[in-house]
Amino acid sequence: MKNSFKTWAVLGLLAMIAVIIVNAMAVMLPLNGMSTGAISDRYPNLFVPAGFTFSIWSVIYSLLLTYTIYHLIVAFSAPGARIPYHTLESVLNLFVVSCFLNISWIFCWHYLQVRLSVIVMLLFLSTLIYIYRKLLPLRGELTVTQKVCTRLPFSVYLGWISVATIANITALLVDMGWQGAGIEAATWSSIMTVVATLLGIYFLVKFKDLAYALVIAWALYGIYSRQGADNAMVGNVAQACLILLLAGAVFTFIRKKSVHTAVD
Secondary structure (H helix, E strand, O other), rough: OOOHHHHHHHHHHHHHHHHHHHHHHHHHOOOHHHHHHHHHOOOOOOOOHHHHHHHHHHHHHHHHHHHHHHHHHEEEEEEEEOOOHHHHHHHHHHHHHHHHHHHHHHHHHHOOHHHHHHHHHHHHHHHHHHHHHHHHHEEEEEEEEHHHHHHHHHHHHHHHHHHHHHHHHHHHHHHOOOOOOOHHHHHHHHHHHHHHHHHEEEEEEHHHOOOHHHHHHHHHHHHHHHHOOOOOHHHHHHHHHHHHHHHHHHHHHHHHHHHHHHHH
8 A cells, every 4th residue: 555655646746746837838938829817818707806816826736735745755754553545545546637637727728628628627626526525534533734734735726626617617608609698797797606605605514614615705805806896796796705705714713613622
């Protein structure tokens, strides 16, 4: 088990480096002569957040690098009695798949293959959900360090890709010339904003996952910042959802802290 874990730990780090290189190429070259943001502007809609919101990718990639380096250290250190190697190895396998899907999406998006990008994004989202579910049974087994280096990266990653999937599908509908089936653009954006908020609330209630909810809140703040000045309805809905989600996060944090205090 330990030897195969070493192999996947190395592959995980190499896959993460490949993701960073391709994403850097997308910005610096850029791929197909267009930046990721410029391509997004080709499919205007009211669900797109402000540009600064995408700085979260630096947080995500920092967490994922921490994840890969930590597991590389674990793999090549003395066996630890509290390390669930089997589960962590299966997650590393899936992580490598997620890296391949991340890179694939970048190429699909930059070469304007919007329909294909949605298919890849849905596979990407499904893989992260599968990783998240695999890690759930370990909540009570992992140390604080293991939680930060193993569970936290995927909570943040899944949160952002959840929002990105909604945005990607919206871009596809714009590309297809969909007129909203009688639903105005502001109403459609507001509905999608509520859907994203409900996802955040679900993860708070079901899994007590503050990180996931705060990522959704960051996306809502981005939507409010970009769209609020031009569309009162979208701005008001995003603001209300942001306040609701932050209130839920604070309530969940207080409850978690009170439970831990009671146990201690």
